[in-house]
Amino acid sequence: xxxxxxxxxxxxxxxxxxxxxxxxxxxxxxxxxxxxxxxxxxxxxxxxxxxxxxxxxxxxxxxxxxxxxxxxxxxxxxxxxxxxxxxxxxxxxxxxxxxxxxxxxxxxxxxxxxxxxxxxxxxxxxxxxxxxxxxxxxxxxxxxxxxxxxxxxxxxxxxxxxxxxxxxxxxxxxxxxxxxxxxxxxxxxxxxxxxxxxxxxxxxxxxxxxxxxxxxxxxxxxxxxxxxxxxxxxxxxxxx
Amino acid sequence: xxxxxxxxxxxxxxxxxxxxxxxxxxxxxxxxxxxxxxxxxxxxxxxxxxxxxxxxxxxxxxxxxxxxxxxxxxxxxxxxxxxxxxxxxxxxxxxxxxxxxxxxxxxxxxxxxxxxxxxxxxxxx
Numbered sequence: 001x002x003x004x005x006x007x008x009x010x011x012x013x014x015x016x017x018x019x020x021x022x023x024x025x026x027x028x029x030x031x032x033x034x035x036x037x038x039x040x041x042x043x044x045x046x047x048x049x050x051x052x053x054x055x056x057x058x059x060x061x062x063x064x065x066x067x068x069x070x071x072x073x074x075x076x077x078x079x080x081x082x083x084x085x086x087x088x089x090x091x092x093x094x095x096x097x098x099x100x101x102x103x104x105x106x107x108x109x110x111x112x113x114x115x116x117x118x119x120x121x122x123x124x125x126x127x128x129x130x131x132x133x134x135x136x137x138x139x140x141x142x143x144x145x146x147x148x149x150x151x152x153x154x155x156x157x158x159x160x161x162x163x164x165x166x167x168x169x170x171x172x173x174x175x176x177x178x179x180x181x182x183x184x185x186x187x188x189x190x191x192x193x194x195x196x197x198x199x200x201x202x203x204x205x206x207x208x209x210x211x212x213x214x215x216x217x218x219x220x221x222x223x224x225x226x227x228x229x230x231x232x233x234x235x236x237x238x239x240x
Numbered sequence: 241x242x243x244x245x246x247x248x249x250x251x252x253x254x255x256x257x258x259x260x261x262x263x264x265x266x267x268x269x270x271x272x273x274x275x276x277x278x279x280x281x282x283x284x285x286x287x288x289x290x291x292x293x294x295x296x297x298x299x300x301x302x303x304x305x306x307x308x309x310x311x312x313x314x315x316x317x318x319x320x321x322x323x324x325x326x327x328x329x330x331x332x333x334x335x336x337x338x339x340x341x342x343x344x345x346x347x348x349x350x351x352x353x354x355x356x357x358x359x360x361x362x363x364x365x
Contacts (some may be wrong), residue, residue, distance in 0.1 A: 012329075013272065016272055017271075019271060020267065020268060020271050020272075023263060024267070025265065027260065027264075031256065031257070031260050034256055034293075039344075044320055046298075046306075046319075046320030046335070047316070047320075048314065049321060049322065050306060050315040050318055050320075050321065051315055053306075053308065053315075053321075056306065059307050059308050059309055060306070060307050060308075061306035061308065061318070061321040062305065062306060062321045062324045062328070063326050064319045064321075065322060065324075065325040066328055066329070067324045070325060073329065074329070077329050077332055078332065080332070080333055080335050080336055081335075083341060084336035084337070084340045085337075087340050087343070088339055088340060088343040091311060091340075091343040091344060091346075091347045092343050092346060092347060115256055132307075133307070134305070134307070136328075138331075138332060154304045185270060201306065202283075202309070204311050221310070222332075229339050231258045232343070233339070233342070233343065233346075
């Protein structure tokens with residue numbers, strides 16, 4: 001009887017459970033604060049930005065916040081994505097790359113050839129219309145990377161061309177910084193909107209000055225980096 | 241019978257409590273599981289809970305999406321765009337961290353053949 005009790009005590013991870021209860025108590029306190037009514041000032045914080053947004057002539061306010069008002073943060077964010085992609089490439093590098101062992105079936109092979117152009121087109125559409133409708137560079141880039149993933153799991157011999165990815169990524173990163181520096185030269189602010197952005201053009205494809213350009217650049221960069229991450233994770237050497 | 245669910249305060253509280261429940265599921269998995277990939281999945285669940293909470297706290301039901309057109313230059317009934325933008329940033333960072341962590345786990349498994357975090361004690365000796 002006594003021995004049985006001891007074995008039960010050993011099975012229970014007491015330290016883990018007590019830590020869980022402690023953090024649960026802390027978070028319940030935060031939850032209690034959150035459930036109270038928030039002050040009115042917090043709820044109307046975005047109205048000023050929405051009013052400012054109309055001066056840039058871009059329909060989607062989220063795009064303006066991400067690319068223009070927080071443009072420098074987005075530059076840092078795609079740098080983080082680039083560093084993560086580089087780290088994964090360094091971690092999982094191997095000379096003898098092969099795809100997953102099992103052969104994909106005929107249906108997947110045929111359907112991927114039909115679906116990949118459509119996915120590519122849809123990703124490009126989401127990327128280019130990011131300043132007019134929900135979507136944008138990040139979303140479009142991830143959609144394109146999902147198309148690349150479909151090709152990778154269906155075709156055993158398919159490999160993302162490394163030189164193309166390097167060229168796209170370099171082009172996107174350099175042109176983001178260059179557009180920011182041109183804004184610095186012309187308007188004295190980094191990422192200043194130096195192209196014409198008239199309010200009367202709002203809703204058109206060519207509107208908003210540099211904002212759609214930057215989102216397309218972000219889309220190219222995110223798409224190429226995500227494709228490289230997916231390829232590095234799915235292709236591994238045989239000597240596991 | 242369920243009309244009281246349409247009140248804005250009730251919906252807000254449902255979002256808060258639901259996302260916190262999701263957070264607890266992730267936290268419990270993070271603290272009790274031993275497999276390293278399962279720990280990364282738990283972290284991803286916790287991140288999702290935070291994104292849900294962040295969006296759900298600010299979105300109002302009778303307001304429209306923050307997309308202007310020529311007919312809608314009135315911005316007083318639009319949702320706040322800042323949480324959307326910040327969650328967009330946070331999703332990308334979370335994805336980078338998750339992918340990097342998983343790649344570390346894969347490389348560690350290749351080198352040592354271990355996935356249990358209790359056995360990962362090479363640095364102790």
